[in-house]
Amino acid sequence: MVLILALPLAAVYGQQAQSTSSPAASRYKAPVISDTGDLKGPRQPIFFRHDIHAGQDQIPCMYCHYSAAVSSEPGLPSLQTCMGCHQLVGGSTPSHQAEIKKVRDAWRERKAPEWVRIHALPGFVRFPHMRHIKVLGTGGCANCHGDVQTMPQVYQVSTLRMGWCVRCHVERKVTRDCSVCHY
Amino acid sequence: MAEQQTPGTSSRVTYDYVTRTIARTLGGPSRGYFVLLGAAVALLLVGIITLLYLLRYGLGLAGYSHPVYWAVFITCFVFWVGIAHSGTLISAILFLFRSGWRTAVYRTAEAMTVFAVMTAGLFPLIHIGRQWYFYWLIPYPNERGLWPNFKSPLIWDEFAIGTYFTVSTVFLIMGLIPDVAAVRDLATGWRKKLYTITSLGWTGTNEQWRHYSKGYLYLAALATPLVLSVHSVVSWDFAMAIVPGWHATIFAPYFVAGAIYSGCAMVITLLTPIRKLFGLEELITVHHYENLAKLCLLTGSIVGYAYVCEYFIAWFSGNPHERAAFWYRAFGPYWWATWTMIICNAFLPLLLWVKKIRTNITALFVISIFVNIGMWFERYVIIVVSLAGEPYEPWANAVYNPTWADWGIMAGSFGWFFMWFLLFVKNFPAVSISEVKEVLAPPKRGQVRSR
Amino acid sequence: MSDSIDRRRFLKVLGVTGAGAATVSACGIGPEPTEKLIPYLVQPEDQIPGKATYYATTCRECAAGCGVVARVREGRAVKLEGNPESPINRGRLCSRGQAALQGLYNPDRVPHPMVRNANGTFEAIDWDGAIQRLRAKVAEARGKGIVFVSGAEVSSFGDLVDEWLKLVGGRRLSYEAFGFDALRAGNRLAFGTATLPTYDLANAKYILSFGADFLDTWLSPVEFQNGFTQAHAFEGGRSASMAKFVYVAPRLSLTGMSADEWIAARPGTEGTLALAMAQVIVSRHLARQPADASRLVGLLSGYAPSAVAEAIGIDQDTIVRLAREFASSGGGLAVAGGMATQYENGAAIVAAVNILNYVAGSVGSLVKFGADSAVGSAGTFADLVALKADMDAGRVALLLVHGANPAHSFPGAFQQALGKVGYKVSFSSYMDETTAACDLILPDHHPLEQWGDSRPRAGVTAFQQPVVQPVFETRQTGDVILQLAGRTGTFKDYVQGKWRTLQPRGRTPAAGGDQFVFDAMTKGGVYGESPTRAVRLAADLSAVAPRLSTEQKGSGEDQTIVVFPHPVLHDGRGANKPWLQELPDPVSKIAWHSWVEVHPDTAAKWGLATGDFLLLRSKFGAQKFPAWLTRSVRPDVLAVPTGQGHVAYGRYAQDRSANAFELLSRDANGYGGRTFVVAATATKTGEHRKIVTTEGSPRERGRGTVEVLGVARAKSLRPGQAPFHHEETPEYASKAVEWWAERQHEKTELGNYRGEHPRWGLAIDLSKCTGCSACVTACYAENNIATVGEDLMQRGREMSWLRLERYWLTDEHGEPQGAVNSPMLCQQCGNAPCEPVCPVFAAYHTPDGLNAQVYNRCVGTRYCSNNCPYKVRYFNWYNYAERGGKYEAFPEPLSMLLNPDVTVREKGVMEKCTFCVQRIRGAQNQARLEDRGVRDGEIVTACQQTCPSEAIVFGDLNDPRSRVSQLAGDPRGYHVLAGLNTKPAITYLARVVAQETPSHG
């Protein structure tokens, strides 16, 4: 459902990512990364740059993490989703092209990349994403995940520990009943 | 204080005699001593190994069976807390009552107290399911912002036992200071150093005595209600629960009496060999034993009365659950435990009415051991049998049998206790020097003294 | 549909990591291990991660053909629930249905084709190779005897097999261990038709069961139970409820426990009793006779109560009374089955009972012929005996076995015979006894992985579709057969082709076909009305009487041994599923092993105690069983369940207890059926074992745990009356208590104490509960409850959050007349004693009135359990989730069925029922997304969902319009141990029994 709605949008952004002529007035410009060594966060099999996709190209989070608004799981984009754009988008710099090639190869070999998990909750905690999106709006992701739009490589900004959750719940005067998260 | 000699002590007993006799106990240990110590350590090792197994595989190794979720470990906990009680009773309460006979025995009793509490304190930690999270019971500021539940008797327990351990320890140390000083002045070598430090520069000036004896008085005054409170709190672990056989208002006094009872018995059990080993017959006399025996007789009778009460109320209340529970107790599969407890605790001590027995140390020793056994079973009966025998739900009843894990931990606890106790009596005066002197007639001019 | 399978393949990849997470995180201390996240290649539209998808299919655990809905999360089937669309089970499911999942993810499945090599052991072989081999064998066996043994297959698969066998010249024998030969024979005797009727229990006004265990395993238990409770419950949802139920059998079975009266007739005399009743009805004109009833006079003349009462073992007044009640009820239904149809004279008994129904005018109204039941299609036992003979004689060159395990249910003889067969092929995906004796194994998909269908009765076709991608390298036997037959297309096409033909006339198959099939699949099948046709008495009834006579055979000290099907393990097919093994037998409450039921008086004669082993030696075999002393069996009868005693069939089934089939005769009886009663000597072996039972006190002893009302008293109750309030604290005290409680609740100022939040509650109607224990298994499935195994269960370590307490209802002589079954689970008390004693707030009261248990906060002091009067808290003594641990409860791939919404508990923590809080939270989240409140009935607990008799209702007690709060106000309602002022959220509705002065003391 989400997918279908978002498709034309994607095409548009795909194009814009290509065209340098588009008026980028207030648009965030992703830096060119020469050395990925000193970037924060774990190395991923493919150097996927959230700052380019979400920041520069301003693709909404929900486009890839399609189920965050309806399910407790945010959802991980299928390779098909990636290919939706990268059929066309080949990347501007050699380094980008190299990474995009990995995606296309993966698609050809029907072998999905194994992403390294960054945000993990213990098994005894339930975090319904949809409830939080419902309240915070689709822009609310940053509250916990930080300003991903400027992260070349995503890393964990919040502790995701209980005290951190509770503090926010108390500030916003919402329940801190244990059995809301623990069952 | 008593101007005339305490009954039983001969005129040979002078200040000097007291000092030297007691100091002698700290002399080079005999082989027998090492055998005992070795045995204690061996037992402790058994306990440690068992504990490692429990940690690795889980409490399932013990004999627990739904709905018997508390068993031997808690039984031992209550048993040891009980043992701990006579110490402070003798040292504090009898001190306030100015009863002279306590002086010869209170040091042993007090040491016993401290080590018994040390032992008891281990059991709650061992018996919880996730031992590595025991610190969640302590109110410490944490990242989650969670606090313990002060409505839970277990938290009361934690505070009571903690306080009791601290207070009885400092009480013991306080009493030791003048004696350590006395020993210091006789000792040589490394012991000299040790005692110089531990005596905190005690010289026995009038100023020191002045603050010391007042302070000691206040400590005693504080310890007295503490003794009574601690086992009351322990009893509330059960009385606050709604389990038939636990939920009784009589529990606090009943448990306190029981605790002192078992404590005194344990004092007799420990004192007898020490007296022999260290040749303290002159200082610890039949007179002392008789008084301990009388104390046992008193508390024992209270316990016996409590038993009667329990059954009477169970019948009188007409509550079917209560009745069922006590019927099960007496005639259910655990009848043997119940009757062991009743015979050892309620009937055996009646022998102490006889002066001949009361003044026969061997007899007392034997009786005291039976009382210890009986008191252990009392706790076993209260805890295990009450849980096993249809607590409200006719469908939920089980027969529980302890396993090697239960016995292993219990053996370990005895090892742990005796190890500390033995180490203590060899390194610190097991009988109070200054207080024994206090009850002797002070040297006066014109009195001829044999030296 | 094809690509839907592809989807699930990729989902499965993700599912595995998910499952890993669920278990790992739960048993690890400290932070999570870093996981890999594997995305889909193609985005499935019908799957959203974190949200369940539901697929309708059909349960194949027995031949009843119940519709099920599989809940699928990330490609793993995590729960089965009844399909509300199905006319068979109406959305309900039994324990065995629930446990199908453990068949799917069973760790002992045959993972790939295997062939017996030179040195007699199995070795792996690839599919093509295997099929080549089979094709060759078929070729060389042509004409030398090809036999295909299947289960009761009235399905497209059955048709396909038959087509193929016609091709290669073989024959099919469909075999059920507990056949229905007597029913067919009996019906032929009485009405001249060999088909099986349908029984309309729901509309009966008086139910008389001659050994028919229609709540255990007989024909279609879920359907029957649902109907039965409608008729028998106090408020079964119809005007004239509370039909009296009389149970006639030598032993009180699960079905018998619901009886208002138990007639322990002498074994084999059930038919005599039926005819005696018929005689009374006819001679005294108690009912409007059918025209040809007069023909019966001759037959019945010999059956005056006075004449036969002696033989039956009851006094004649009882017979007359029963006859009167039965006839005057204006809707009496007599059912013969189970034990009564497994005697030498079983057929005659069925005939006799038919006659009873006939004279009472029930045939045609409550007993309808025409819709032949699927299980009926099974071949007779005689056929199997014949096959065995052929095999012995070497007349069988190729034997193919699918969905049957004769080597276990027909032990010894069949085993030997197998040795003489040229080549043996098994399609089973479990290494059961028969498979172990085969030469080639071509493991079939589990029913949840395959396409297929089942025709439980005429007019009804239940569809089967794969709900998950195959777990192992199995292949659907249908496809294999098609390949062998050299036909193109997959079995799926074959089945769907058949389905297209089901659509009503007037629509061209080509056009509407796909749409029709798709719609039907979403409903789970095609459900049409069953045709009915009237039957008349057979021309010649002379055969009935002579066959009814029972001559006592066997010497004096011989005991009558009754072998009955285990309510959940049935003929043994359930034995490889830990849920079913750990589920206590509803009557004996014994789990993990088999037993022999001995009456205390008999036991006293032999100086026998519960747990002592008895060696039963019949003419055919000997087995020893531990004794269970019970008054629920006739003193002159010993009863033994089947189900255990497997020598193969996986880690959970193997080498457990003894196989009761060993005792039985190897020859078919007069009507071609199998006799399950045998004379045997019983001797004490001197051995003893502690039996694995959850039974506490068999009597309730007036503790207020269960309440029972006489029907008249119950009917006289007006709304607002509360007959059980005397259970509460005395007036003066209760006032004080109330006042104190109120003050306290005001002070708490929180949650449902101020009525702002819901107060979740449950209502359980004991007059509906039959004790079938389906709820228990459902609870295990929904809440990831660990099974602990035999030796731990023996030490009372079972984790069953929901247990069924069975208390005998006794007559004035203290003899059981039935039992009250009370589901005991956490009562979610308003003033919960367990909460204040927890030192770390792991147990506390949620704002919506739940008695929550925070597993990750629990340190395991176990004080809460001590202080729980209901004793419904269970402790994790070991780490049951530990990979490869001694007590691992979910060995791969069983862990795939763990519910990702529920934490897998760690060693050392307390756990308990919380009204399926995960379902509550799920519904609340959904409601919030849609900006609405939670609707009544939106949240359904696992136990409520599966309960075949609809005895459990969940809802919000603070909402006066909710069903549960209305039931809570029912005059029959009471709280267990209300005197403790725990204010439970569960209201029990008292059991109502026919006799006026019920005693359950």
Add this chain to the structure above:
Amino acid sequence: MSRAIRLPLPKSMRELFDAPPTPGVLGVFSHLDAILDAIKKLRAAGHTDFTVYSPIPRHEIEDALGQPVSPVRMFTLIGGIAGCSIGAWLSLWMSGDWPLVVGGKPILSIPPYVVIMFEMTILFGALTTILGILLNSLFAARRLGTIQYDPRFTNDKFGIFVPAGSDKAAGVETLLRGAGADEVRRG
């Protein structure tokens, strides 16, 4: 207490523990009545700041010296009150900080918290008492200096040390001998 004024603060921790030697006379007695006699004489002679050693506490000596009641009791009292209030704060504040309902009981239910308060009272009372004893004895030791302490004082001998310059020393000596000292030393 005129003596109290003469309390200079210790120059160092070390000094606090063993005070600098003061010139004076030490008398060793083996009889209680003798030392009591000596004390009387000394006080009659106007000596106030002498130290009495004894192996055991004897109230006769205390009476003879006419000492004021030890200030330790104040420590105990304050400690007790502090403990009680800490106990109250712990249980009340912590229950309020994250209110959770258990067993339908009020969040702040006093009866169970009394136990906590009580235990804390005892604990702090005891600890402060110890503190009181140590501090007081310490400062006392500091105030009255000392010379050659005799080990027999912890065994069976009593002693008196009278700080006295060479001028007074002779008088003190005779006084002590008169009272029946076994031996008298000048330091």
